Amino acid sequence: MVHIALPDSSINSEKAQSQPGYFADTGIPALIRxxxxxxxTGGPKQMIAKIAGGSNVMDPRNVFSIGKxxxxxxxxxxxxxxxxxxxxxxxxxxxxxxxxxxxxxAVTLSSPGKNNWTL
Amino acid sequence: xxxxxKDILKVVESTKILSPSAAGLLEVASRENHDLRDIVQVIxxxxxxxxxxxxxxxxxxxxxxxxxxxxxxAISYIGENYLVSLxxxxxxxxxxxxxxxxxxxxxxxxxxxxLLTALASKKVAEFSKESINGNVAFTCGLLHxxxxxxxxxxxxxxxxxxxxxxxxxxxxDYASAEEKILGMDHTxxxxxxxxxxxxxxxxxxxxxxxxxxxxxDKEYHxxxxxxxxxxxxxxxxxxxTGADAMRYQLDPDYIDLIDLNEDDLAMIxxxxxxEFSKLQKSMTINx
Numbered sequence: 001m002v003h004i005a006l007p008d009s010s011i012n013s014e015k016a017q018s019q020p021g022y023f024a025d026t027g028i029p030a031l032i033r034x035x036x037x038x039x040x041t042g043g044p045k046q047m048i049a050k051i052a053g054g055s056n057v058m059d060p061r062n063v064f065s066i067g068k069x070x071x072x073x074x075x076x077x078x079x080x081x082x083x084x085x086x087x088x089x090x091x092x093x094x095x096x097x098x099x100x101x102x103x104x105x106a107v108t109l110s111s112p113g114k115n116n117w118t119l
Numbered sequence: 120x121x122x123x124x125k126d127i128l129k130v131v132e133s134t135k136i137l138s139p140s141a142a143g144l145l146e147v148a149s150r151e152n153h154d155l156r157d158i159v160q161v162i163x164x165x166x167x168x169x170x171x172x173x174x175x176x177x178x179x180x181x182x183x184x185x186x187x188x189x190x191x192x193a194i195s196y197i198g199e200n201y202l203v204s205l206x207x208x209x210x211x212x213x214x215x216x217x218x219x220x221x222x223x224x225x226x227x228x229x230x231x232x233x234l235l236t237a238l239a240s241k242k243v244a245e246f247s248k249e250s251i252n253g254n255v256a257f258t259c260g261l262l263h264x265x266x267x268x269x270x271x272x273x274x275x276x277x278x279x280x281x282x283x284x285x286x287x288x289x290x291x292d293y294a295s296a297e298e299k300i301l302g303m304d305h306t307x308x309x310x311x312x313x314x315x316x317x318x319x320x321x322x323x324x325x326x327x328x329x330x331x332x333x334x335x336d337k338e339y340h341x342x343x344x345x346x347x348x349x350x351x352x353x354x355x356x357x358x359x360t361g362a363d364a365m366r367y368q369l370d371p372d373y374i375d376l377i378d379l380n381e382d383d384l385a386m387i388x389x390x391x392x393x394e395f396s397k398l399q400k401s402m403t404i405n406x
Contacts, residue, residue, distance in 0.1 A: 005356065005392065006385050015389065022389075057351050057369045063381050064369060066355060066388070095357065095364040112223035113278030113362035 001100045002027040004053075006066065007073035024073035032081060044081035050107045050119050051075070052098045054090040067091065087119045120302035123273060127303055130269055131311045134214070140165035141210030142316065148203050148258045149319045158202060159194050171205060172197060180401035200241070200257050201398065204234060207261055208402060214268045221274025222267065224361030229268060234398060235358045237261040238391040240349030246379045249341040256345045259325035262318070263346055266309025266326065267360055273301050278362035285366060293363035294330050306330060332370050341376045348373055356388055 002021045009016035009023035020026035032044050040047060051074055054067035062068075071090045078085065089096070089109065098119075099108045107119040137145070143161040147153050162168055169190050176193040177186055187193045194202065208215065208230070215230040237260030244256040274297065281296040290296040297304040310327040321339040325346045328335040335343040347370060354364050373379075 006388060008385070011382065011385055012389055055355075055365050057355065057365060057367075059369050060371050061374060063379055063384055064351060064355065066381075066384065069381070093365040095354070095359055111362075112364070113282045 001098065002031045003098075004070050004074060007069045024070055024077055028074060028077040028081070044083050047083060048105070049078055049083050049085045051085050051088040051090055052096050052107070052109055052119055055093055055095055056091060057093070089119055124302040127270055127273060127301065127308055128311060131308065131315050134269075134312060134315060137210045137316050138165070140168050141206045142318075144203060144206045145258065145262075145322065146319055148199065149255055149322050151252050151255060153252075153254075155194060155199060158199050159191055162194060162202060163190060168206060168209065171209070172202065175201065175205065175401055178401060180397060199254050200237070201401065203254075203258050204237070204261060204398060204402065211265070214265055217268035217271055219267060219271050219361050221271035221277065222361030222363055223278050224271075224359075228358075228360050229264065231395075231399075232353055232358050232360045233261050233264055235353040235356065235391060235395050236263055236346070236349045238349075238394050238398075239352040239387060240346045242387040242391060243345040243348045243352070243377060243379065244342070246377050246383060247341045247345060248376055248378055251342050251345055255321065256342055256349070259322055259342065259346050260349045262309075262313070262322055263326050263329045263350060264305065264309065264360065265312055266305035266307065267363075269308040269312060270297060270301060270303065270305055282362060282366075292330065292368050293366040330367055333372055344370070344373050344376045348377060348379070352384070352387060352391070356392065 004024045004027050005022050007024045009026045016023055016026045020030035032047070035047060036043065051071065054071035056067040057064050059065060068091065075085070094111055097110045099110070101108070108116050109119055110116045140161055144158065147157045147161055162172060172190060172193050173188065175181070176183065176196050181196060183196065187196065215233065216226055217229055218224070218226045219229055237257045240256040240260035241253040244251040244253040277300055281293065284290050284296055285293070290299060294304040294306060306327050306329060310323050313323040313326050321342050324335050324339045325343050328343050329346045329350055332340065332343040332347040351369055359365065
């Protein structure tokens with residue numbers, strides 16, 4: 001799992017080196033590399049991707065649409081690897097916490113005031 | 120509802136008043152024209168806070184090569200924002216550590232959210248078309264959501280119903296839902312607490328209007344907009360306070376006062392994240 005904060009690492013290459021998961025363009029490749037090093041030898045096309053998050057505040061100028069830009073950047077990198085997300089729950093104004101079960105890969109979402117649900 | 124309002128105000132009135140040094144520090148830190156020397160004078164009058172300041176500057180968080188034993192030097196290393204955070208954490212730790220059960224939040228989230236808002240508000244202030252003292256924006260951000268701790272227990276069991284109400288469009292944001300349920304929202308409760316603590320302007324205005332910045336007195340407009348955006352940025356980075364995270368409206372009129380583009384915003388998020396980790400680390404060491 002990788003928790004992306006910003007879409008593009010070009011604003012701080014030092015941070016991208018020390019914390020590649022912070023940016024979409026370095027985080028997804030780092031995640032794929034790690035998974036392959038840990039035994040996913042079939043390559044990215046054999047992997048199952050799920051995306052959650054990217055909530056937004058309404059801003060007519062779109063300056064505050066970081067969530068939307070993060071989701072687009074993640075999809076763009078996945079596309080380069082030939083990976084289509086199996087499932088996604090993105091956008092809106094819901095803040096989501098994501099848990100991945102190491103045992104069976106189940107992705108669970110939670111948000112205060114709501115019951116947990118599976119993606 | 121009127122009796123709930125009375126009960127909320129009773130909670131405010133029963134809240135312990137701030138220590139003289141914390142109150143003094145906020146009084147100085149809220150002045151548009153203040154400098155570090157004014158802060159030094161306040162810290163020096165409080166032996167416990169002076170000792171904490173020395174402990175902090177000599178901690179691993181600052182990684183200084185030689186030990187600092189002079190309080191003036193320590194304060195110049197640490198800077199105003201750390202000192203205000205340290206003093207508020209000491210003086211109002213019980214409030215910041217509230218578990219926010221009424222928002223289905225967690226203990227520590229209120230402090231984290233206020234601290235991140237403080238850092239973001241200060242950064243946003245740099246993009247203001249009018250001159251704003253960034254340190255004043257920081258102090259206002261650090262106190263902006265204390266009202267949530269006051270009303271949280273009155274909201275227990277309501278988040279699911281509030282979220283449904285928001286989804287049905289019956290209320291336009293979480294603060295409106297609070298007002299509908301309790302007759303008072305967290306900005307009003309926070310403002311009552313600011314009055315109880317006799318905090319000077321612009322702190323009460325920033326607390327009261329951080330979701331409706333256009334309602335603030337013209338004199339404080341740019342500052343309150345900076346706190347409004349700082350609050351939004353903190354929520355966007357995942358540091359909210361429970362069920363209400365992202366459930367507020369961005370006032371689009373910020374463009375008249377704050378000249379911010381998407382690259383600036385990305386840089387702010389990156390910078391406050393680093394600063395937040397450093398501040399948190401030093402607070403833990405000192406705690």
